[in-house]
Amino acid sequence: MPWLRALSIPHHAQSEFSSLLRDLDAQLRDPTTDRNVLVRDLLAQFLYGRSYEALHADAPIAALNCDPRNVTLEAEYYEATDPEKFARVKPLLWLWKNFDLSPGGQSATFGIAFREVLARHVFRRVGRNFKCWQHVEFSVGYNMDVGDDVVVHRHVLLDDIGGIVLHDGVSISDYANVYSHSHSVLDMPDVTLRTTVLGRRARVTYHATVLAGSVISDDAMVATGALVRGPIPPHAIAMGVPARVSRFKDRAPFEGYQVDSRRDAPDEGRKANLDFPGPTPAQTRTSEPQAAADHQRDQTPERGLEDYAPKS
Numbered sequence: 001m002p003w004l005r006a007l008s009i010p011h012h013a014q015s016e017f018s019s020l021l022r023d024l025d026a027q028l029r030d031p032t033t034d035r036n037v038l039v040r041d042l043l044a045q046f047l048y049g050r051s052y053e054a055l056h057a058d059a060p061i062a063a064l065n066c067d068p069r070n071v072t073l074e075a076e077y078y079e080a081t082d083p084e085k086f087a088r089v090k091p092l093l094w095l096w097k098n099f100d101l102s103p104g105g106q107s108a109t110f111g112i113a114f115r116e117v118l119a120r121h122v123f124r125r126v127g128r129n130f131k132c133w134q135h136v137e138f139s140v141g142y143n144m145d146v147g148d149d150v151v152v153h154r155h156v157l158l159d160d161i162g163g164i165v166l167h168d169g170v171s172i173s174d175y176a177n178v179y180s181h182s183h184s185v186l187d188m189p190d191v192t193l194r195t196t197v198l199g200r201r202a203r204v205t206y207h208a209t210v211l212a213g214s215v216i217s218d219d220a221m222v223a224t225g226a227l228v229r230g231p232i233p234p235h236a237i238a239m240g241v242p243a244r245v246s247r248f249k250d251r252a253p254f255e256g257y258q259v260d261s262r263r264d265a266p267d268e269g270r271k272a273n274l275d276f277p278g279p280t281p282a283q284t285r286t287s288e289p290q291a292a293a294d295h296q297r298d299q300t301p302e303r304g305l306e307d308y309a310p311k312s
Contacts, residue, residue, distance in 0.1 A: 009109050017110050021117050028092075028121045035091035040067040042095060046102040068094040075140045080161050080181070080193060080272035082142070089122045089141045096122075100134040108133075119146070127168065143180070147200075162193030162212060162270070167258055169201040176222075177209045181272065185283040190276035195267040199234070199259025208243075213269065215261040218254060231261030 008014070024042075027033045043066040044052040048059075056063035064070045068091040075081045076090070096118050099105045104114065115132040122141040127148035136156045138144065143160040147168035154174045158164055162180030172178065178198070184190035194213030201219045204210060208222045216222065217234040226243040234257055237247040257263070271277055 007109075014109075017113065021113055024114075025117050025120070028117070035088070036067060036069050039091040039095040043098050046099055046104060066098075075161065078161065078272070079274070080191065081140055085142045086140055092118050092122050093138065093141050097137075105134050119144075139180075159212075161272075163195035163267075165195060165197045167198060167200040167202070167218070170198045170203070171201075172198075172204045173206045173208075175207045176204045178204065179210065179212045182212045184276070184280050187276065189273050190280055191272035192269045192280055193272050194269045197259055197264070197267075199257070202259075213266045215259065215264055215266050217259050217261045217264075218257045219249065219251065221249070231266065233261050 027038055028035070041052050044050060044055045044063065047066070048055050048062065050058075052063060052066065055066070071094060073090060073093065075086060076083075096115065099114060100111070104110045111134060112131050115136075116126075116130050119126045119130055119132065122138075123144040123146055124142055126144070126146045127150065129149045130146060131151045133152065133154045135154055136152050136158065139159045139161040141160065143163045144158065145163070145165045147166060147170070149169050150166050151171045152158070153172060153176075156172050156175070157177040157179075158172075159177070159179045159181060164178055164180055166172075178196055180196045181191055181193050184192075192212070196210060196212055196214050198204065198210075198216045199218035199220065202216045203221045204216070205222060205226075206224045208224060208226045209228065210216065210222065211227070211229040214228045214230060214232070216228065216232045217236070219235045220232040221237045222228055222232070222243065223237060223239040225241070226239050227241040228238055228243045232238045232243070232245065234254070235249040235251055236245040237249065238244060239246045269279075
């Protein structure tokens with residue numbers, strides 16, 4: 001018995017949805033399309049059920065916030081963001097975020113198909129059968145490299161400002177976070193970008209976090225709530241904070257690996273802030289002398305009354 005059921009909706013509804021998606025894809029392929037106007041008009045329909053002009057007449061603040069030209073997104077403030085690339089995808093990221101708040105965005109049938117169309121025009125690359133559920137966030141979108149049959153579940157953060165590669169069959173569960181940038185401990189503006197790579201059929205499960213530059217090999221798995229900050233070999237299961245490999249899947253080795261952390265070196269990193277051009281040095285130590293003394297004192301058992309009793 002298959003894990004997933006094959007479901008369908010009424011033919012007339014599917015026909016309407018398919019027509020809209022074909023038209024949207026065609027408009028986004030057309031270089032003359034004003035994406036800001038397209039998104040403005042779509043959001044007025046999706047969120048308020050009326051034309052942009054009618055919405056502006058009745059509720060100008062709501063209407064103005066449908067237009068991407070009237071909003072700013074977090075990534076626009078960062079020096080590492082390419083203004084030209086982001087200008088093309090910003091309207092579609094605004095559409096993606098707000099579509100998810102609409103009834104259509106909560107529908108698996110229409111919502112997943114709608115996001116797949118957007119992904120073709122936002123990501124650097126996206127393969128076939130991309131399934132993305134609602135409320136997934138991207139930093140810039142244009143640094144996403146996504147293979148075939150990738151699934152991203154609800155409320156996932158994909159911080160792609162330094163690049164994220166998801167190979168075929170990757171699955172990312174609800175509330176997971178995948179990063180591609182890191183900050184200096186001592187100087188917050190000192191930012192390093194590192195591409196994060198998830199290999200073929202790798203799984204990142206619920207509430208896990210993958211830090212920048214991590215290489216998760218083919219068929220590896222990150223356990224619930226784990227914090228990955230380095231390489232994970234093929235077929236391994238990494239658990240804990242920080243994550244350590246504690247188990248391996250009982251599976252025969254693959255004939256070949258697309259991603260193998262034993263072979264593939266992690267991204268050495270690029271600096272995102274020209275004020276900090278050099279590599280970030282080590283900036284932490286295990287303990288301060290006084291902290292070590294305090295810790296030793298805290299670990300010494302207190303003397304009880306019996307310690308003061310006269311010895312016979």
